[in-house]
Amino acid sequence: MPLTELRAALADAVDRLERAGVPNSDVDAELLAAHILNTNRGGVQAAVASGRHLSDDEALSLAKAIERRAEREPLQHITGLAPFRYLELEVGPGVFIPRPETEIVTQAALDYLRSVKAESGTVVVDFCTGSGAIALALATERPELHVYGVEKSAEAYAYAERNKTKLGARNLTLHLGDVAGAFPEFDSTVSLVISNPPYIPVAATPRDIEVRKFDPALALYGGEDGLDVIRDLSETSKRILKPGGPLIIEHGELQGAAIRALLMHDGWSDAETHPDLTGRDRFTVAYKRIS
Ligand SMILES: C[S@@+](CC[C@H](N)C(=O)[O-])C[C@H]1O[C@@H](n2cnc3c(N)ncnc32)[C@H](O)[C@@H]1O
Numbered sequence: 167m168p169l170t171e172l173r174a175a176l177a178d179a180v181d182r183l184e185r186a187g188v189p190n191s192d193v194d195a196e197l198l199a200a201h202i203l204n205t206n207r208g209g210v211q212a213a214v215a216s217g218r219h220l221s222d223d224e225a226l227s228l229a230k231a232i233e234r235r236a237e238r239e240p241l242q243h244i245t246g247l248a249p250f251r252y253l254e255l256e257v258g259p260g261v262f263i264p265r266p267e268t269e270i271v272t273q274a275a276l277d278y279l280r281s282v283k284a285e286s287g288t289v290v291v292d293f294c295t296g297s298g299a300i301a302l303a304l305a306t307e308r309p310e311l312h313v314y315g316v317e318k319s320a321e322a323y324a325y326a327e328r329n330k331t332k333l334g335a336r337n338l339t340l341h342l343g344d345v346a347g348a349f350p351e352f353d354s355t356v357s358l359v360i361s362n363p364p365y366i367p368v369a370a371t372p373r374d375i376e377v378r379k380f381d382p383a384l385a386l387y388g389g390e391d392g393l394d395v396i397r398d399l400s401e402t403s404k405r406i407l408k409p410g411g412p413l414i415i416e417h418g419e420l421q422g423a424a425i426r427a428l429l430m431h432d433g434w435s436d437a438e439t440h441p442d443l444t445g446r447d448r449f450t451v452a453y454k455r456i457s
Contacts, residue, residue, distance in 0.1 A: 170220050172213055172219065182236050187238075188235060188238065197241060198231045201244070202228050231244050238375040239380060242257050250297075251272065251307070256328050256332065257325060262296040263381065271360065272300050274451065279308060289311075292314070293363065294363045295326050296317060300360055301315035305337050315338060323340065323342045346398040346402065353405065355408065358407075359406070360413075360414040364387050365393065369390075413429070415449060425437075435454075437451070437452035
């Protein structure tokens, strides 16, 4: 029988997760308890302090959730939710879980749009939108923009649609399709392109079990050198961006030089790679030539 005192159930949960090698087991145990008790971590800690007991249903739900996490299923798949900037997005099997690093990349787009005093109706494209994370952050933080999100996987696209509806982002238009050849109707009309594409070389193995087993392959792997989708991004973005407009690409920490070389070869100007908050190279920005 599962333990019914919350404090004891949590101690048991942390022990189970630690034995399974889950990093930050105490945080995950509290977050899963918070999900089941319909509160937040602070609420769980307060409940522990006040000697709260779990009902049999609650104890069983927590034990099941902990077992799933011990199998290294991502926390966000179990709760069905992932935080991203100011948003809470629906996620699950078939869609990439948005990462904190991408919040910084999104900030670079917002900083650029502020610096050029982007007007109402400014068109921005998020390629490889997945759950819609970047597109929805831009659309909700700058409601005067017109944001387009493009996603190739039908499963991921369904999450983006759901998140768009949930957040009421009427200034976001979603397309199910490929970066290659996207938007034949757009010709030098887009002010900014941003993307967190798949970029892992196909022979490389992601370190984290959660990533390896649960993120969709289409979201992770970018061909032999990891740059296949980035080559398509370069070609399509050069066609649809206004002269001077930036292309912002998230990538792996060791890919900055290769991506700058690819973009310079394709005729982009001022390619520059920027770090994330951990100091690792995380994204490259280049601009469409003006002449
Ligand atoms: C690393 S995930 C990023 C998702 C989301 N932008 C985020 O940051 O959470 C890459 C996404 O690109 C999609 N994708 C892969 N190849 C694509 C292509 N050629 N055209 C459009 N989307 C593609 C995948 O299905 C996946 O959803």
